Amino acid sequence: MAGDPYSALGVQRSASAEDIKKAYRRIVKTDHPDLTQDPAATARFKAATAAYDLLKDPDQRRRFDAGEIDDQGQEQGTRWRQRQHAGGNPFGDAPGHGGDPDLSDVFADLFGHRPGGRSAGARTTGFGGFGGFGGSRTDQRGDDVRLLVEIDFLTAVRGGRSRITLPQGGTLDVAIPKGMRDGQVIRLRGKGAPGIGRGAAGDAHLEVRVAEHPQFAREGDDILLVLPISLDEAVLGGKVTAPTIDGPVNLTIPVGATSGQRLRLRGRGVNGGDQHVELRIAMPVQVDAELTAFFETWRRQNAYDPRKGMSDSA
Incomplete structure (x- = not known):
């Protein structure tokens, strides 16, 4: 920790002991190394841990506020307690860790640890419990994941x-319910991220993207076809x-x-909807002389104007 321990915890100097404890708990919930791999979060957690370690003790806090010790706990140029261990863990035996019931209580709410033993199903990480900060961790459910999956029309x-x-890794055949719409979500229980220890795996949420069809379109439960x-x-x-689905x-x-x-x-759409067929006249690939002669004669005898009246309303 470097600087002001109150700033490291995000509290005012007038904060109560309970406010300090709550502030530290909030930081643990977001920045604990077991919960995130963000280096900046790890740095915030370390600074907050050292700050809490200093301020949770009323006498140390009083001496810091009075200027008798600095934020490192140094008094008259001499450390009152050596925080840095040879192994590089600045918090392994610092005040408030290990068997300290006050700090254990903070972690109890978050990780299920209770003083005097490891909770049922808990396991210790390769970093000495809580990412190298002592203690233990209960089994935790894995994170849910959200995936995009494209299916044909x-x-x-x-x-x-x-x-x-x-x-x-691996593949899975997923059942697609009839009438699935673009943007709907399918939940796959236990197919998300694996849990910690004996914790159950999270769920996978599949957001469906329906591919376009060269002939059909959909409006609600109705099918459109040109x-x-x-x-x-x-x-x-x-x-x-005429094709239908x-x-x-x-x-x-x-x-x-x-x-x-x-x-x-009727009834040729989705889930009892209808199919609407829009007709579109397609001319022959080649207009031959016989067809041309026929329509020339027909036009002389039966000419009509399908655009009649359009100019009047323009």
Whole structure:
């Protein structure tokens, strides 16, 4: 710790002993080395630990406030207690650690440690308990993870299975419920980050992205399809084959059908929705001389203006 121990804990000099303890507990919850790998958080935790170690003792706090000792506990140029150990742990036997019941109480709320022994199921880390700061740690549930998974359109609307790669390695076939929408989340229990000790693994939350389909689109539980029809089918009508999400069906084209006209297939959508078929007249690849001659004659005898009235409203 270097500087003001009150600043290291984020409290005023007038803070009560309970306020100091609460401030330290907040820092432990966010910056403890067992909870984060952030070097800056580790530095904050070390500074806060040294500050708490100094200020939790009423006599030490009084002497620091009076200027008799500095933030390192030094008095008249001599350390009143050697904090730095040969092994490099500045807090291993510092006041307030080890068997100190006051500091143990702080960790009890966070890690389940109780003075006088290790709690059931707890284990010690390779860094001497709490990341090198003494004590022990209970089993902890693993973190939840959030994954993005893309599934094809028909699997989403029909339901099915999709194979995903788990963050800890390996693959898993996931059941996709029928009617899955873009942005919905599937929860996989126990497929998140592994737990600590005997702690259960966290959950995996799969956020679904539904890939576009070259023919179908979706509006709620309705399916939309643009269906090309030939010139003669538009004029004469007839039966054509139309694709649906459950397979092809026969569709009746009315006589004189026009582009943009919609036909409805009841119950052919998702979960009882409908499929709407929008007709679009497609001209032949090549307009031959016979077709040209026919329409030239037809136009002379039956000309009409489908844009009539549009200019009046412009």
